[in-house]
Amino acid sequence: MQDPLPPTADDMDRCVDDLRTALAAHGIALPSLRLDLPAFAGTYAPPAVLVALGNCNTATARRLIAVLHGSARTASPPPLDLDLLAVPKAVPELRRTVRDYLGVPCADVQLCVTELVANVIRHVGEGTPIRVRVACTDDGGRVRVEVTDPDARALPVLVHADGDEECGRGLALLDAVALRWGVEQRADGKTVWCELDSPEE
Template sequence: MEVRPDPSEVGRARRWARSRLAGSGIAADEPLAETLILLVSELVTNAVVHTGCPAVLRILLSGRGPDAETEPETVRVEVADSCARPPRPRHAEGDETGGRGLELVDGLADRWGWQREGSGKRIWCEVDRSGAGNSLRNGFGFTYEAVRPV
């Protein structure tokens, strides 16, 4: 999905991701879907707020779980943009309204990282369906243990 450098695109990205996940057998009310939507929201928000460049959102489903017809084993979310500036994790203090995005990604995803790509970069994260117990225990999509203390 192509994303314009406009904060209103974040809602559109969430809607697109919900549709893509549902079409892949991940029900909207599953904790996995809730977590993936939050990850999409954070990565797309970072791209549109911090780069000022268009971006491309991708959701990749790899491997298959016990139900080989519908259940992806690993879900990867990627956001690529043309800004060469690397992502910079911050630690927000107190009432700050920003600066928590990559901390959330780190706490919710099983893995995350970034790589240079052409003149820009690709930021990605992965959630394992089988290992989802590591980070998907409550209705908010994360456990207190999974998020590093602030």
């Protein structure tokens, strides 16, 4: 089955990444096959852009990804762990990475990640090193988001901002969409976390 339009290089990269993620959820690591899909796929000249695994086109690869994701519902994928600096320009890519990891639209999860990182930027400082973790529960029913930073003192406080106030809405939004949230303090920092229902396809 041919794609309606020839896929772009960006489409191909995203498709390969999605396929890697879907296979990883089943315990299949492509590096163990000694095959680098982007490099291999790049040897094909347009418009015959192929995914190297099985030499299928991107439409077939996307169907394979959907099947793999569907059969992996009972087994959660490994957590997504990202170490980065809390800067505004990192947020759009972080949102895309979270969407790719979950494999379905996930506006509420992306919102929570965005607000937790923005909270670090605002109250700890721009450029603070952070760790972002997104994990699915074993039964696939919930998604847990964690943002860890090195400042144990700057604790988030839920405030109800008035209509004219520009600040203070982040945690209120998180509180509205999350099932629950909290803070884990340690001597070397803190983790702010929240849990949400898993997004539906």
